[in-house]
Structure formats: structure tokens, C-alpha cells
Amino acid sequence: MKTMHALVLHRVGDVRFESIPCPEPGPGQVRVRVGYCGVCGSDIPRLFEKGTYRFPLVCGHEFAGTVDLCGPDVAGFEKGQIVAVFPLIWxxxxxxxxxxxxxxxxxxxxxxxxxxxxxxxxVVAPARNLLPVPEGVSLEEAAMTEPAAVALHALRRTGRNLTGLTVAVFGCGPIGLLAALWARLGGAVKILLFDVAEEKLALARSLGFSMAFSAEEEDPVSCIERETRSQGADVCIEAAGVPATLIQACSACGRGGQVVLLGNPSADVVLPAPLLSQMMRREVTVVGTWNSEYGVYTTSDDWHTTLSAMAAGQFNVQPLISHKVPLVQAVEMLQAMRQRQVPFVKVLISP
Ligand SMILES: [Zn+2]
Ligand SMILES: [Zn+2]
Known part of the structure; x- marks a missing residue:
């Protein structure tokens, strides 16, 4: 039997680099040779704290690769073709x-x-989950399609054309930064970013966001008030999942504005009555966002839009890739990420 290397999670905290049988594609499925797989913010708790739906399991959902073998009844793909893969199997x-x-x-x-x-x-996936990657997009950029589509979806959930608007992003992790990049591409005139980690703010500035502020040095709400002449931000993206940042996002949102819940919540949030009252007066909308829209019969969905923008050179994710780690060294890297021993943005694992 053909085998392959994989990171196998046996139980919470027990992840091993091992040889396991290589998966065979069934009817309607394609076997993809993984090029790069990003480590999602959710993977660290999945591996080390919360576990997953069953064990043993191979984690990793942000990936792109090349078509290796098509199962029966699959047409339209060629071996070696670069594909991004929507990881949700509906x-x-x-x-x-x-x-x-x-x-x-x-x-x-x-x-x-x-x-x-x-x-x-x-990895084996249904053929309908595979999206051919257009020319001009590298394998490692294509592996960023999933988080980029998630960030795009968050902005689309506001239902607004962003041209001329002020957007505030709370949390400069990969998703927050990607949301800021989409806001800029969407025509937002003022984009304010907040974080507590100086290296993340430095990266935001290097991406051209001059208004990246330390939330430790300055209260984000007063900062937004000052920068918008007390009008508040039109759209506030909560991308940290921390109670304090959600309260800031709600407090800094202007009249008729939207607060987008994007960060995975880490704790309960108490919204003080005066803040709720202020949100009511300002007619603030709070919107949830989940995953991304993947289309089979359309090209305007988040995934096609992301890949087209990358191919057109309008959406450069390359600066967000801070590490590329071979699979054999990945366990060490994941542990270092968990213990926050290394500053990282997007870590890509490659077999
Ligand atoms: Zn993810
Ligand atoms: Zn369904």
C-alpha cells in the first residue's frame, strides 16, 4: 500500500509526524498533492486544547496543491493542475x-x-470543492485563498459599498490584515487598525496602512473619535475575539454603521447599558460572519473573487506569509506558536 507523511492528531496535545496510508479518491473525488497548508488561528486550540471531532485526525484546512489523481466519474481536471480547495464538504x-x-x-x-x-x-476532496488557480497566482499565494475569502466575506456581510467609508479593524492577525486589504481595495477612504503587538502594527504599516495604532498606548475609541471628527467609523471589524475589542468596536461605530463579528470569541462579553443605548440611538447593526461563500454556479463568490484579485495583482498576500516550514519540522513550529515563542503572521506548512 502507498503511504504518505502526515501530522496525525491522536488526542489533545498529541500530534505526531507519521506515515499513514495515502488516501484513494472515490467516485467524484480528487486526490490533491498538497503544496502549502496554512496554520489557522483555530488550529492551535484544536491541536492543543479543544481537540477535534474524532481521533486520529489530520488537521489543516487552508491549502492549495496540485491535482494528483482523479476518482471515477471526475472530468475536467488534469494531473499537475494547481487548485485551491474549499474545505467545507456540504x-x-x-x-x-x-x-x-x-x-x-x-x-x-x-x-x-x-x-x-x-x-x-x-488529501482527498470532492471535485466540486476544487477551484482551478488562475495563471500568475503561486501555490503559496493560492494557499491563502481560504483566509482571504473569509476576510472578504466579513466585509461583504456589511452589505455596503465601502467607497469613501471609514473602516476600523480591531486585531491585526492575518484575518484582520486581510480584511484591511480588502477594505482598501473596496475603496474605503480611511482605514484604522488596532492591536497590542508592535510587530503586527509594524507589518500593517509596511502594507501601507499609516493609521495602525497600539491599543495599549492609546484608547482606540478616542483615537477613532479624533480621526473621524467624532463621527465614528462606518464599519468596525472585530477580528480579535476579545471582550475589550468588541466593546471598543461597538463604542466606536458611527450612525448607521456596522459592527462585524469576525474574531472567534474567547470569553463572555458584557455590554454596559449606556453603550447599548448609544448603539440603539446610532442605529448600529451588529452582523455575524461565518466562513466564506463558495460558488459552483457563479464567479462572484468570495473564492473566485479572491483568486481573480490575486491574479490581477490587486491583492498581494505575500507579505503576510511569515514562515514556510517543512512538514517534518511542523510539530516543533506548532508548539512554538502555541507557546508564542516566535512572532508569526501566516505560517505555511509544506510537505
Ligand atoms: Zn481557518
Ligand atoms: Zn447541506
């Missing part, structure tokens, strides 16, 4: 799937949390 029958909202599927599976993902040499 059922195709539930009301959400029938409307094409695959991320809202009621009976979904997920590569990297419910079934084997891409911290491995190979």
Missing part, C-alpha cells in the same frame, strides 16, 4: 445547500476538523 440536500449557501449547510463535513485535512502530503 451535503447538497439541505435548505441552505439548495440556496447555494454551502457554508450554512446543516450536515456538513470539514477537511481538517471532521475528516483528514492537509497537514499531509496528500
Amino acid at each position: 451535503c447538497g440536500h439541505c435548505p441552505a445547500c439548495e440556496r447555494g449557501h454551502y457554508a450554512q449547510c446543516l450536515n456538513y463535513s470539514y477537511l481538517g476538523s471532521r475528516e483528514n485535512g492537509a497537514f499531509a502530503e496528500y
